[in-house]
Amino acid sequence: LATVPAVLPAVPGRRAGLDVAGAAAVTAGLGLAVYAIVQAPERGWGSTSTVLQLGGAVLLLALFVAWQRIVRGPLMPLSVWRTPNLAGANAAMALLGAAWIPMWYFLNLYLQQVLGYGAFPSGAALLPMTALMMVLMVGVTGRLIARFGTKPLIVTGLVVLAGGLLVLSTIDASGGFLTDVLPGSLVSAVGMSLVFIPATMAAIGGVAPEQGGLASGIVNTTYQVGSAIGLAVMTAIATSQGAGKLGDLPSLTDGFQAAFIGAAVVALAGAVLAVVTLRTPAAATGAQGDVKEEVRA
CATH class of the missing domain: 1.20.1250.20 (MFS general substrate transporter like domains)
Incomplete structure (x- = not known):
């Protein structure tokens, strides 16, 4: 902490809202995907619960990407991927x-x-x-x-x-x-x-x-x-x-x-x-x- 002022560059901040909806969608989508994959060996990859959970994860992540396109202050501006x-x-x-x-x-x-x-x-x-x-x-x-x-x-x-x-x-x-x-x-x-x-x-x-x-x-x-x-x-x-x-x-x-x-x-x-x-x-x-x-x- 003592070396931060001397070592790190000064980057001006900017006022922006918190993208709560985006954060919730991507967190739930990633969490559900990982949970489904971790449980799949025991439940079976073709089981109803695994399929539904993976489908829900894909839907949540798709909603997250769509939301990032239209929200004013996105959690993850899609332009960063360029x-x-x-x-x-x-x-x-x-x-x-x-x-x-x-x-x-x-x-x-x-x-x-x-x-x-x-x-x-x-x-x-x-x-x-x-x-x-x-x-x-x-x-x-x-x-x-x-x-x-x-x-x-x-x-x-x-x-x-x-x-x-x-x-x-x-x-x-x-x-x-x-x-x-x-x-x-x-x-x-x-x-x-x-x-x-x-x-x-x-x-x-x-x-x-x-x-x-x-x-x-x-x-x-x-x-x-x-x-x-x-x-x-x-x-x-x-x-x-x-x-x-x-x-x-x-x-x-x-x-x-x-x-x-x-x-x-x-x-x-x-x-x-x-x-x-x-x-x-x-x-x-x-x-x-x-x-x-x-x-x-």
């Missing part, structure tokens, strides 16, 4: 969450239900991954962005994350921390570190200063919704392959392996989508060329 890379970066963040959060969830289940770790040891087993992410995000990612730009890091990071998930998919019912957990978790941490900050910057970097909060809110919401949906889908996949058979270590392992493979496919899909949708701004391209010329000199 910002270069905003849609592509949000898609990458959604798929990042859909791959990353299931990895944490099923790795914890593997540690506790298969390897027999307690809650605290299983949390401690994930500290190396967390520490590596902190070091990379604080000390390395920013320099890589300055050198290569955001798009190459997002694509590379999602591919690396997929590689780490595929390593984790080789877990064994009689495995151990050093052989089955640590290598794949560290590779996955490298991938996450290469994606999260660049994707966030790509999402908010092109908007006007007064829309920075809006773009930030959109990308955070996208990540959370992608995480919830990805976890629900991977849970359904894992359960179908034996993850629901508590006490049966081979079946549990088979289910967790399937979830890791599914998450790897999602990460690879995110990499492909990033290649197709993200663009490198001309200014950034020139800056990267200047950096390379200085390095050669």
